[in-house]
Amino acid sequence: MIEVIDVHKSFGDKEILKGISTVFENGKTNLIIGQSGSGKTVLLKSLVGLHDITSGDIRYDDRSFLDLDSSSKKRLRQDIGMLFQGSALFDSLTVEENIRFPLDMFTDWSEEERRERANFCINRVKLENANDKFPSEISGGMQKRVAIARAISLNPKYLFCDEPNSGLDPRTSIVIDELIHEITQEFGMTTIINTHDMNSVMGIGENIIFIYQGKKLWEGSKDDIFHVQNKELEDFIFASKLFKEIRDNNS
Numbered sequence: 001m002i003e004v005i006d007v008h009k010s011f012g013d014k015e016i017l018k019g020i021s022t023v024f025e026n027g028k029t030n031l032i033i034g035q036s037g038s039g040k041t042v043l044l045k046s047l048v049g050l051h052d053i054t055s056g057d058i059r060y061d062d063r064s065f066l067d068l069d070s071s072s073k074k075r076l077r078q079d080i081g082m083l084f085q086g087s088a089l090f091d092s093l094t095v096e097e098n099i100r101f102p103l104d105m106f107t108d109w110s111e112e113e114r115r116e117r118a119n120f121c122i123n124r125v126k127l128e129n130a131n132d133k134f135p136s137e138i139s140g141g142m143q144k145r146v147a148i149a150r151a152i153s154l155n156p157k158y159l160f161c162d163e164p165n166s167g168l169d170p171r172t173s174i175v176i177d178e179l180i181h182e183i184t185q186e187f188g189m190t191t192i193i194n195t196h197d198m199n200s201v202m203g204i205g206e207n208i209i210f211i212y213q214g215k216k217l218w219e220g221s222k223d224d225i226f227h228v229q230n231k232e233l234e235d236f237i238f239a240s241k242l243f244k245e246i247r248d249n250n251s
Contacts, residue, residue, distance in 0.1 A: 001023060001024065001025055001026050001060075001061055001190060002023070002024040002047065002058065002059065002060055002061075002158065002190055002192070003022075003023050003024075003057075003058070003059040004020055004021055004022050004023070004024075004043075004047070004056070004057075004058055005021055005056050005057040005058070005059065006019050006020070006021050006055070006056040006057070007019070007020045007021070007043070007046065007053050007055075007056035007057070007058065008053065008054045008055045008056055009039075009042055009043075009046055009051060009053050009054050010054045015054075015214060016039050016042045016214050017039050017042055017043055017046070017053070017054075017214050018039075018213075018214040018215045019056070019215065020039075020043060020056075020211070020214075020215070020216045021056075021216070022209050022216060022219060024190055024192050024207070025190065025207060026157075026188055026189065026190040027184065027185055027188045027189070027190075028184065028190075028191070028206040028207050029180065029181050029184050029191050029193060029204045029205065029206050029207070030190070030191060030192045030193065030206070030207045030208075030209075031192075031193045031194075031195055031200065031201060031204075031205045031207070031208045031209070032044060032192065032193070032194045032195070032208075032209055032211060033195060033196060033201060033208060033209070033210050033211070033236070034196070034210055034211035034212060034236070035196070035212070035236060036196070038211045038212055038213065038214070039211050039213070039214040040194050040211050041162070041194060043194075043211065044160060044162060044192065044194045046058070047160065047192065048077075048080060048082070048160055049065065049073065049077070053066075060076060060158070061157075063076075078106050078154060078156075079154075079156050079157040079158060080156055080157075080158045080159075080160065081151035081152055081153075081154065081156035081158070081159045081160070081189075082151055082159075082160050082162075083144075083147050083148055083151045083159065083160065083161040083162065083164050083180075084147065084162055085162045085163040085164075085166045086166070086167075087135075087140075087143045087144055087146070087147040088147065089135040089143055089146055089147060089150075090135075091134065091135055091136060092134075093134075094131065094132050094133060094134055095122065095127065095130045095131055095132070095133050095134075095135075095138070095146050096115075096118050096119075096122065096131040096132065098135070098146055098150055099118045099121050099122060099146065099149045099150045099153050100114055100115070100117075100118045100153070101150065102150060102153050102154050103117060103118065103153055103154065106154060107154070117153060118131075118149075118153065119131070121149035121150070121152055121153050122149055124149065124152070124183070125145040125146075125148050125149045125179060126145070127142060127145050127146065127149065130142065130146075139172075140167055140168055140172070141168060141172035141175065141176065144164065144168065144172075144176050145176075145179070148176075148179060148180065148183070152183060152187070155187065156189060157189060157190065158189060158190045158191075158192075159180075159183075159184065159189045159190070159191040159192070160191075160192050160194075161180060161191065161192070161193040161194065161195075162194050163194060163195055163196075163197075164176055164177075164180060164193060164195070164200075165177065165195065165197050165199075165200060170199065173197065173199060173200070174199070174203065177199075177200050177203050177204050178203070178204070180193070180204065181203075181204040198237060201222060201225065201237075202222050202225075203222075204222075205221060205222035205225070206221055206222070207219070207220075207221060208220060208221065208222065208225065210230075210232075210233050210236065212232045212233075212236075217230055217232055217233060218230050218233050225237065
């Protein structure tokens with residue numbers, strides 16, 4: 001569980017996050033949604049320590065991130081898996097080498113143990129027989145699977161995903177969403193997904209927070225979202241014709 005308590009973040013005189021409080025639960029897919037420039041990316045980066053917050057607190061399972069010394073923060077970061085927007089794979093490394101990279105960096109496991117863990121992750125994301133391929137030799141969807149396998153290689157407690165469906169076609173996006181949801185439940189991770197993809201919201205949105213101009217305006221589940229009484233959220237959701245039709249059919 002990650003608890004966000006009255007978090008503010010400013011860059012110079014410009015306040016980006018304006019008193020956000022929420023709880024991201026373990027074993028659930030927690031989604032942060034909002035328009036571009038709403039502050040959701042700043043919040044995600046603040047959660048993992050890439051931005052120092054101006055005030056407030058961020059607690060990982062009752063541990064204040066702000067109170068941790070440098071060695072404790074390093075240990076905590078080993079419990080964090082990251083799935084970046086562009087996959088961020090190393091072009092010069094094979095699929096297996098990309099997945100093994102965190103294991104080589106942060107563990108003292110034997111060669112056999114690291115190979116076994118990498119292959120477990122490869123099989124878990126259904127990339128059998130792709131060990132020796134390079135990123136340029138596989139599709140965008142397969143690259144996302146490699147990135148997911150790398151993110152879970154250290155068996156993290158917390159998984160952060162920044163626009164995981166960016167650049168993918170709708171069918172592949174659904175596959176990636178379902179995979180993230182499955183491994184979240186399977187490993188009991190606290191998963192936080194930064195997205196503006198309403199298909200992801202309606203597919204795997206177990207806990208959703210909507211940020212507008214740096215403030216949390218709404219929180220709920222995918223089952224609640226069509227009954228919301230919030231103009232800004234309604235404008236965000238029903239910007240597409242498809243979701244207008246869904247709303248009309250559910251009304």
